[in-house]
Amino acid sequence: MRRPALLLHQIIPASRSNGPGLRCVIWVQGCRLGCPGCFNPETHSFEGGSLIGIEELSAQFLSLGSGIEGLTISGGEPFHQAAALAHLVERIKARSTLSIIAFTGYTLEELHGIRQAGRVLAGLDVLIAGRFEQSKRVAAGLAGSSNKQFHFLTGRYSRRDFDPIPEAEVLILPDGSVQLTGIDPILW
């Protein structure tokens, strides 16, 4: 049997602008939802990115130990890879107390019709759901547009925990490159 793997665009080991506390962030590669004005078009193609095995990926997160509060999954569209994502979420939840937050362009209702999405949802603490709508864009609170719905799937967080999150941050990555994460204030 083929081992489960995720097509990934990028991993950042420590960020403060992608959820409560210090978080590891992954951006999956590939999205077919085509929201006009998407802020992350380089993640759309399924041709790019790197395929990384779930065992290797989860070991990487777990090795960060208590140095991080949790994992944030963004994209791209994470639920296009729901089966692999389910393996990842289940492994992390079984082996740690890390919280898990995921972004999706689907609504929660739409996810109920996607195979394996229920397994992913069962391991998430928070889901931030819905298409990006350019006419409703906001540069605050982790939501790119005001129609985005926050679903608190466990009691770990509430809306209040998201208020102090910085809108954006500048990171210096291990290879020396500089990256802006969060919502780019210059574009808005």
Ligand code: SF4
């Ligand atoms: S779902 Fe997300 S990544 Fe996909 S087009 Fe919409 S905003 Fe962009």
